[in-house]
Amino acid sequence: MKIFILIITSILLFSAAPAKADIKFSGFGSIIAGKTLGSVEDPFNPGQKRDEILTADFYDVGQYTNDLTFKAESIFALQAVADIGNELSVTAQLVAKGVDDFEPEFDWYYLTYQASDNLTLMAGRRNIPMYYFSEYSEVGYAYPWMRPPSNLYWWQITQFNGVHAMYSFDWGDYSNTVTAFYGNEYSRDNTEMGYYEVLFGGVDSTVVDEFWTDITGVNWNISGGNFDLRFVYFQHDLERTRRFIDTTSDVVFTSQQFYGFGGTVDLEPFTFLFDWNFVTRDDGLGTEFPTYLVSLVYTIDDYQPYIAYSKADHERTKLNVDDLEEHYIMSYGLRYNFLPNASFKVQYDRFVDQGHGPTGWAYHGDSDTISAGVDFIF
């Protein structure tokens, strides 16, 4: 992949010079500030108080506490699409996030080959089309809320290196796209898993490698005049290695299956958005992760007040154990489209942790969070 980055960087650097490639630049970003409003009993130190914490971005562990911060969710991304001829193009997204101190990284880099009017092939690094909003979860301008509900978009892996075959066809007035995808992700020193390691009393020096391999799946998108729906199924193998400072390690192997159905329905002046997902894990415990989101947006000229409810659960069906991780977020907000390519948003989130305290599964704690910011595209 390093060679790939080098090629794209070279293209970007020399784009000013006369070149054969036709390059288009575009980008998106969000500048968002937020804070939690109160304190809560520390789930790990009963009797002690700590700031409420809202994890707004699980993958990067972008969090809000009582101290106002711009770092949890602010992001700037520049996309370059270089047309290199014969229906072949290269796309790269250079992304700088507050959680990484705005150090830019190539989060997306892939080749696109337009095999025919209906068939598009892509190869390289992209987001896993996991949930309905997963592929553009960082493009704040593309959806009404401050963020897709973080308690559902909680996975420690969001991207992968792989191949996609996208086939489009019509059924009467309905447009369909079916995409098959396959790939792998080797996340060494995974940020989110490392965070849990420390949270649950481990030491900072323990490193967690999270490998998702043979990520294989298909999704089907169907849209008509006032709706857009998407079904997805994929599966993958999971290998998690905890490497300790004394160079010992332990490894867990399992596999997971994702099922999802989500979409948007326009009923002017309302828009209804929903996403239902169900994940099963082959770990002998019957581990399942049912999650769902329902949201309603009201559009009146440039103003879009909205509400959203998102619920996540973790069960072990073979043990008949239900006392694990469980939480919901109730969100209220307003999007104000003050320019054709920019919007101001303000959102209040009530996170309620329904996890089982005595076994450490209520580790988030309740929180009330206010966040405000501007999303833009260019």
Next chain:
Amino acid sequence: MLCLFKNVKWVVVLGLFVSSLLTINRAYADVAIVVHPSNNSNFDKSTIKRIFLGKAKSFSNGRAAILLSTSPKDPITEEFNKKVIGKSSNQVNAYWSKMIFTGKGTPPQEMASTSEIITAISANPDAIGYVDASAATGDVKVVATF
């Protein structure tokens, strides 16, 4: 870099300042959909909408459509989005932002002016665009007016 962001007030001030600039005088002009005079494809409203959202990639004559738009600041864009797409410009832009940044679609090519659109379409049998109906000339064919 972060020192810029330490004061939340500037976001609010910026928002209010920009919104104060936006007391747009909305012009309610008719929108003409224009193609090359040789293009004999069928154009009803639903077809035009699907073409401009990239959901239909070809005309009924089988040739791939080349989409042209004016600047987002041109009031005719707002009219076109409202009357033909049935969405506000923001909603259309949100749709395209999701397509662009997931590599699943390319929005219409932005032209600097109405006259550029007419010149480009008169020179390209596969181009389609929209203009203020009063600006359409004999060099292009008007297939629908909204």
